[in-house]
Every structure is written in structure tokens, then in C-alpha cells.
Amino acid sequence: MNSIKKFWKTKIRVLLPEWLKQTLSFVGNGFQKSRIFSTTDRNEFLTKIMQLSDNEHVENCSPDAILRSDSQPPARVWWSKQKDWKAKDVTPLRYERLSKFIMEKFAPYLQPDYIVCDMACACGDFSFLIADKVKQIEAFDLSEGMINTAKNIAKRKNINNIAFMSADAVQIKLEENKYDAFLMLGLLTCIDDPHIDGIVKKIHLSMKQKAKLIIKDSLTLKNNTEYVYNYNTRYSAYYHTQKDYISFFENNGFRLIDMIVLEHNLSMSCIFEKQ
Numbered sequence: 378m379n380s381i382k383k384f385w386k387t388k389i390r391v392l393l394p395e396w397l398k399q400t401l402s403f404v405g406n407g408f409q410k411s412r413i414f415s416t417t418d419r420n421e422f423l424t425k426i427m428q429l430s431d432n433e434h435v436e437n438c439s440p441d442a443i444l445r446s447d448s449q450p451p452a453r454v455w456w457s458k459q460k461d462w463k464a465k466d467v468t469p470l471r472y473e474r475l476s477k478f479i480m481e482k483f484a485p486y487l488q489p490d491y492i493v494c495d496m497a498c499a500c501g502d503f504s505f506l507i508a509d510k511v512k513q514i515e516a517f518d519l520s521e522g523m524i525n526t527a528k529n530i531a532k533r534k535n536i537n538n539i540a541f542m543s544a545d546a547v548q549i550k551l552e553e554n555k556y557d558a559f560l561m562l563g564l565l566t567c568i569d570d571p572h573i574d575g576i577v578k579k580i581h582l583s584m585k586q587k588a589k590l591i592i593k594d595s596l597t598l599k600n601n602t603e604y605v606y607n608y609n610t611r612y613s614a615y616y617h618t619q620k621d622y623i624s625f626f627e628n629n630g631f632r633l634i635d636m637i638v639l640e641h642n643l644s645m646s647c648i649f650e651k652q
């Protein structure tokens with residue numbers, strides 16, 4: 378099965394037309410769903426992933442990482458090993474809609490003298506999208522591998538105003554009152570609940586008054602935060618309700634000014650203004 382997956386990812390996939398890729402991805406995701414454990418009870422989630430046998434998480438997570446999951450959830454371990462993850466390849470429709478939202482609704486706020494932060498930039502897709510509209514971008518990601526890939530892409534594209542740096546959003550210290558705009562796309566599903574408030578407060582302090590923040594994440598349609606562990610990808614994530622997601626920011630000095638649902642099951646993007 379692994380060799381078929383590898384062949385699909387590396388060889389066949391690139392040759393197929395976009396409509397066929399999307400259909401096959403949908404079938405693939407349907408298969409994966411049967412291997413997902415999810416719950417809205419955080420303790421049940423932590424107990425369950427600690428009980429996984431060695432060969433259930435041997436691919437990307439060490440048993441040690443699972444055992445330390447309360448402070449270091451497997452999402453961190455999985456992501457820190459990625460080298461070339463691009464939303465464009467993994468969720469093309471969502472990428473297309475988000476890019477359009479950024480260009481139409483967020484980019485008009487940007488100015489040529491702006492200093493921008495892109496937290497959890499992966500290989501830099503969204504930094505590259507807005508690089509020619511601002512003076513400087515500081516782009517951070519947990520994964521050194523992806524930061525290296527981003528640096529190589531920047532060199533190839535001859536883009537010189539993005540500083541890519543590996544850093545942990547939980548630990549990083551940000552200068553106060555520095556950024557004119559801020560992107561944090563897809564980070565919060567990787568962050569355990571107790572750390573979210575600290576990150577949002579830190580971002581708020583690092584931004585100038587009235588500066589704009591754009592966020593995007595997958596959410597849950599259930600009534601409570603849903604904790605999900607995917608046995609196939611060995612990736613765990615936290616899916617919040619739309620109300621809780623927006624509250625993280627509204628309770629910490631941000632005002633919602635725009636939003637879009639990117640997919641109904643449920644991924645959304647919001648633009649906030651620092652108050």
C-alpha cells in the first residue's frame with residue numbers, strides 16, 4: 378500500500394488533469410476518514426493517542442513524542458519533519474479560494490513601506506503572493522526543512538525581501554508594535570488549546586494600531602472543539618467551532634472586519650483589525 382501511495386504522489390499525480398486529481402483526492406480522503414479517531418473530549422483524546430501501539434505511529438511520531446503529547450502534540454512532530462508541503466498541492470481548491478480572498482480583501486490594506494509577519498509560512502506560498510506589495514516580510518515556521526525549501530524558492534524567483542526563519546510560534550518572542558500586517562494561515566489547528574491565548578496576545582502586541590491580521594484554519598461543525606488523530610498521516614489536530622475560533626481573537630483586542638468560508642466542512646479565513 379505504501380509503495381502505491383508513493384507512486385501516486387510522486388509519479389502518476391503530476392501527469393493527471395486537475396479535475397481527475399480532485400476526484401481521486403476525494404476518494405482518497407474518504408478512505409482516510411475510516412482511519413481517523415476524533416472526539417470532543419480532550420482527556421479522552423490524550424488517553425487514546427497514548428494507547429496507540431508502536432507500529433501505529435512509527436512513520437512520523439516516536440512513542441516518546443506521543444507520550445509528551447500534552448505539551449508537544451504529534452502535530453508538532455509531524456510538521457517539523459515536513460520539507461516540501463504546499464497547500465497548492467494538498468488542497469488546491471482551498472488554496473485557490475484563499476489566494477483570491479487575500480488578493481481581493483487583504484492585499485488592498487498593504488503599503489510599499491510595510492513590515493509584515495507570516496507565522497507558520499510553510500514553504501512560503503502566501504509570502505511570495507504578497508512580497509511585491511510590501512517592503513519586508515519576516516516568515517517563520519517550525520520546520521527547518523520547509524524554511525530551507527522556501528529560501529531556495531526565493532532564490533530561484535529572485536525575491537529578496539523575505540527573511541525565512543525557523544521558529545516555534547509558542548516560544549518565539551516578537552518585538553512590540555513592529556508589524557503593519559500579519560498572516561497566520563493554518564497554524565491554530567496545530568496548537569494545543571492552552572497555548573492559543575498566549576500566541577494571540579503576543580501577535581496583538583507585535584502589531585501596530587489598526588494593523589490587519591489574516592487567519593485561516595479548518596474548523597469543526599460540532600458544538601465543541603474536536604480533537605482529531607489521523608492514523609494514516611500520523612497527524613493530530615484541533616478543530617474549533619466557528620464561534621470559539623473568532624472569540625480567540627475578539628477576546629484579545631481584535632475586531633473582525635471580513636470573513637469567508639473556504640469549504641463547507643469547514644475551513645474559513647478571517648481578517649481582523651487590531652484595536
Ligand SMILES: C[S@@+](CC[C@H](N)C(=O)[O-])C[C@H]1O[C@@H](n2cnc3c(N)ncnc32)[C@H](O)[C@@H]1O
Nearest residue numbers: 456464497498499518519520545546562563567
Ligand atoms: C496547515 S500548514 C499551513 C501552512 C501555510 N501557512 C499555508 O496556509 O499554506 C501549518 C503550518 O504550521 C507550521 N507549524 C505547526 N506548528 C507550529 C509552531 N508551533 N510554530 C510555528 N509553525 C508551526 C507547520 O510547520 C506548517 O507549515
